[in-house]
């Protein structure tokens with residue numbers, strides 16, 4: 056069956072960027088059709104922020120933008136000013152959802168509201184704007200004629216004719232959420248170039264695998280450093296450092312610090328990198344050595360392990376002593392200067408092993424994607440194909456943990472929806488919008 060949507064906008068992908076794009080286009084009175092492969096919208100949003108959804112990052116957009124790599128930050132400038140963190144929070148509060156900002160700037164819905172409610176709010180906006188939503192509608196191909204978009208083909212065999220298409224099909228991590236890199240295949244076939252895909256915000260798998268009993272152990276406020284490993288096995292150049300929490304898993308490391316260094320590790324040869332942790336990043340080496348000396352003098356009969364236990368979780372006390380080659384039962388009075396230095400060295404730079412793998416499919420985002428120089432940052436319009444707009448993670452954008460990636464999806468989605476609607480304005484008719492409003496779903 057062929058559906059004529061030549062007087063409207065078609066959006067592929069009902070995730071963060073696609074929902075905002077569709078809403079924005081429809082709000083400008085242009086008939087808008089949203090095609091989503093899964094049987095519901097926003098599947099990735101549902102698992103974001105551990106189900107709590109870190110919707111955005113607080114602060115001036117200039118500061119939010121500055122957390123991206125320079126070329127990404129430049130590209131994001133127009134869209135970040137066009138649709139800000141406050142604009143998105145307003146969309147939530149218009150539907151009664153309150154948010155709060157954590158001390159680190161991350162914005163979340165106020166509990167009991169969570170990621171599910173964020174998706175419900177967006178669905179309510181889509182319905183109000185009259186967006187037609189077609190679920191379980193997997194696009195398989197984009198058709199072009201004479202250098203411009205002419206339609207899309209669905210897995211069902213249906214064809215939708217359109218001259219204005221927004222691709223918001225996301226990346227390729229967590230493929231069960233619907234993101235299997237489809238957008239990249241079509242866009243490459245249409246002449247776009249891809250920056251090589253790499254894991255970002257992903258866990259690190261280590262060699263050797265950590266002992267099973269460490270799995271689930273967490274460190275609060277530590278500093279994780281990723282380093283290159285030299286050919287002679289000595290630690291080399293630092294690749295990246297990240298301060299925050301760290302979590303051991305059965306395969307290696309996760310938590311904000313591991314995710315924070317993962318992109319730089321994935322960009323080198325991961326197996327030639329290693330990670331080390333500073334357990335007390337706020338205390339210089341000398342100060343810690345002094346504190347340990349004072350402690351052993353003040354409590355000569357007390358076990359040094361008592362002191363270490365105040366710094367590391369129980370399950371890691373013995374491994375710290377083993378790494379420092381110090382007897383775990385040693386009493387303060389018997390701790391020699393060299394042993395003390397080795398303990399402090401371990402606390403300030405404990406080598407956790409070599410990175411075996413950074414799994415792309417387990418990343419919160421994928422770095423790489425459509426090269427930014429082929430897309431107009433003021434409109435998200437493709438500079439390769441007429442009538443084509445790109446937004447969200449299909450683009451070569453990957454921000455840090457903290458609400459930055461959803462912000463990039465909201466902002467680029469908004470600009471794409473606005474520009475696509477402008478292109479179609481004139482051919483749109485308001486009765487279509489009213490009909491869409493009355494029945495916002497079909498298929």
Ligand SMILES: Cc1cc2nc3c(=O)[nH]c(=O)nc-3n(C[C@H](O)[C@H](O)[C@H](O)COP(=O)(O)OP(=O)(O)OC[C@H]3O[C@@H](n4cnc5c(N)ncnc54)[C@H](O)[C@@H]3O)c2cc1C
Pocket residue numbers: 067068069070071072073090091092093096097098099100102103104105108109110111192193194195223224225226228229232233234235237238418419420446447448449457458459460461462464
């Ligand atoms: C575990 C996890 C936690 C995260 N937590 C946070 C967080 O707290 N804060 C934050 O800022 N970011 C977070 N992120 C990142 C954030 O979710 C993404 O950056 C964001 O969802 C990207 O938006 P998008 O619209 O480009 O892609 P997506 O939201 O992934 O949407 C793409 C949509 O396109 C659909 N689609 C794909 N192919 C087709 C096709 N062929 N036909 C039709 N539809 C198709 C998919 O089914 C999907 O619904 C997290 C990511 C993960 C995986």
